[in-house]
Amino acid sequence: MDFGLYRQLWRRRPVRNLLLVAMVARLPHSAAGVMLTLHVVQTLGLGYGAAGTVAALLTIGIAVGAPWRGRRVDTAGLRVALIPSIIAEAVVWSVAPHLGYPGLLAAALVGGVFSLPIFSVVRQSLGAMTTPAERRTAFALDSICTEVTFMVGPALAALVAVQLSTVIGVTGVGVSAALAGLALVWFNPPTRSDQAGGALAPEGIAGAGANDDVASCLESAESAAPAEVAAGQADGASGLRRLLSRAPGGLRRGFGWLTVSVVVVLVVAAGSGIVLSGTDVGIVAVLRGHGEGEELGIVFLAWCLASLVGGLVYGAMTQRVQPLLLLLAMAALTIPMGFASDVWSLSLLSIPAGLLCAPTLSAASEAIAALVDEGKRGEAMGWYGSALTAGTALGSPFTGLMIDAAGPWAGFVGIGALGVLLCVAGLVAQSVRRRRRASLS
Known part of the structure; x- marks a missing residue:
C-alpha cells in the first residue's frame, strides 16, 4: 500500500x-x-x-x-x-x-x-x-x-x-x-x-500497462473498436460479439464499446445497487422491529464510516482486485446483519460489509475507464450509472417482500444471498468462457 x-x-x-x-x-x-x-x-x-x-x-x-x-x-x-x-x-x-x-x-x-x-x-x-x-x-x-x-x-x-x-x-x-x-x-x-488539464501521460504510452492489468483482471481479450465487432464471426468470438455483428449498422456502431467484460462490470454495478439499497431498507426494518427506530443514525454512521475507511485502504493498494470478487464478499458479509439484536450489534455487523462498499464501486469505475475508449466513456459511465440505479430500484422492493414474508432478519439474508448468487453466476460464466477460449486456441 x-x-x-x-x-x-x-x-x-x-x-x-x-x-x-x-x-x-x-x-x-x-x-x-x-x-x-x-x-x-x-x-x-x-x-x-x-x-x-x-x-x-x-x-x-x-x-x-x-x-x-x-x-x-x-x-x-x-x-x-x-x-x-x-x-x-x-x-x-x-x-x-x-x-x-x-x-x-x-x-x-x-x-x-x-x-x-x-x-x-x-x-x-x-x-x-x-x-x-x-x-x-x-x-x-x-x-x-x-x-x-x-x-x-x-x-x-x-x-x-x-x-x-x-x-x-x-x-x-x-x-x-x-x-x-x-x-x-x-x-x-x-x-x-488530450484536452487541457487531461492526464499527464497518454493512455497509449505510460498508462497502457495499467489498463492491461485491469483488463486482464476481467479476463478481457477484446477491444471496444467497432471494426472488431464487424469481425465477430471469427473463431473464438464471444456470443455478444456475434450478436452485435448481426445488429443494424447504427446499433452496431453505437454499442461497439460493449464487450463481455464491460457487461460483467455493469452486472457488478447493478448487484451493488441491489445490495446497498436492500441494506438501507433492512437497517430500518430491524431497528423498528426492536423498537429502536430513533437510533437509525448510529448504524448509518458506522456503515458509512466503514465504507470511507475501506475506500481509503483500497485506493492505497497497488494490487488489483476483480470487482466481481469484491461484490461477492460484500454480499456475503451483508447476511450476518440479519442476526443483530439491537442498534449496537447491528452497527458492529454493518462494518465488515461497509468496508467493501466504496472499494466495490471504485473497482467497477476503474474497470469501465480501462475497458472503454475515451470517445465512448461518457456513454459507458452513463450506462454504469443506470445499472447502479436500476439495481437500487430493484433492491428495495425485493428486500421489502422478504421482510413482509419472514420478518426483518430476512431482508439482509435475502439480499445477501441474491448478491452471492449473482456473483457466482458471473464467475461460472467467466470460467466457461475461459475454458472455451482455451479449447479453441
Whole structure:
C-alpha cells in the first residue's frame, strides 16, 4: 500500500477542485430522496407507499436519462451537455412542491431524466485527468468524498423539512443542483486526456500497462473498436460479439464499446445497487422491529464510516482486485446483519460489509475507464450509472417482500444471498468462457 498516492493527487489543483466541486454538487441529490419522502408524508399527508412511488419514478428517470446525458458529453462537450440539466433542475423542482400528487409523480420522472449527471461526469473527468496507474486512488478518493456527502445530505434535508418546510426544501434541492451545474460549466473539467488539464501521460504510452492489468483482471481479450465487432464471426468470438455483428449498422456502431467484460462490470454495478439499497431498507426494518427506530443514525454512521475507511485502504493498494470478487464478499458479509439484536450489534455487523462498499464501486469505475475508449466513456459511465440505479430500484422492493414474508432478519439474508448468487453466476460464466477460449486456441 502507498498512502502517499493520495497526497500526490490532492496536490494537483485540477483534481482537488473537481473533487471539491463534486462534493458540493452531490449534496442536493443526496438530500433529494429524504426531502421528497418527507414532502409526500408530511406536507401532502400521504403514506410511505406513495412516497416510495415518487422515489421509484425519480430512479427510473435517472436510469433512462444517464446514458443519453453521457452520450451528449461525448459528442457535444461538457458545457453544452449540461445546459438542459441546469434548466430542468431549477424549473422542475421549483414547480414540483406546488403540485398535487399526480403532478409530483410526473415531475419526479422528468426531473430524473434531466438530472445533473454528476456521477458519470466526475468519474469520466477523473479518468481523463489521471493516468491509468492513478485511477484506483482517484476513484477511491471520489468514493470517500461521496460518503462524506451522503452523511451530510440526508441529515440536512431532515433539518430543513422540520425547521422550515418541505416546499422550501424541494425548491432548494433544485436551485442548489442548478448552481452546482453552473459551477461545473465554469470549471469545465476535461473529459478526454488530450484536452487541457487531461492526464499527464497518454493512455497509449505510460498508462497502457495499467489498463492491461485491469483488463486482464476481467479476463478481457477484446477491444471496444467497432471494426472488431464487424469481425465477430471469427473463431473464438464471444456470443455478444456475434450478436452485435448481426445488429443494424447504427446499433452496431453505437454499442461497439460493449464487450463481455464491460457487461460483467455493469452486472457488478447493478448487484451493488441491489445490495446497498436492500441494506438501507433492512437497517430500518430491524431497528423498528426492536423498537429502536430513533437510533437509525448510529448504524448509518458506522456503515458509512466503514465504507470511507475501506475506500481509503483500497485506493492505497497497488494490487488489483476483480470487482466481481469484491461484490461477492460484500454480499456475503451483508447476511450476518440479519442476526443483530439491537442498534449496537447491528452497527458492529454493518462494518465488515461497509468496508467493501466504496472499494466495490471504485473497482467497477476503474474497470469501465480501462475497458472503454475515451470517445465512448461518457456513454459507458452513463450506462454504469443506470445499472447502479436500476439495481437500487430493484433492491428495495425485493428486500421489502422478504421482510413482509419472514420478518426483518430476512431482508439482509435475502439480499445477501441474491448478491452471492449473482456473483457466482458471473464467475461460472467467466470460467466457461475461459475454458472455451482455451479449447479453441
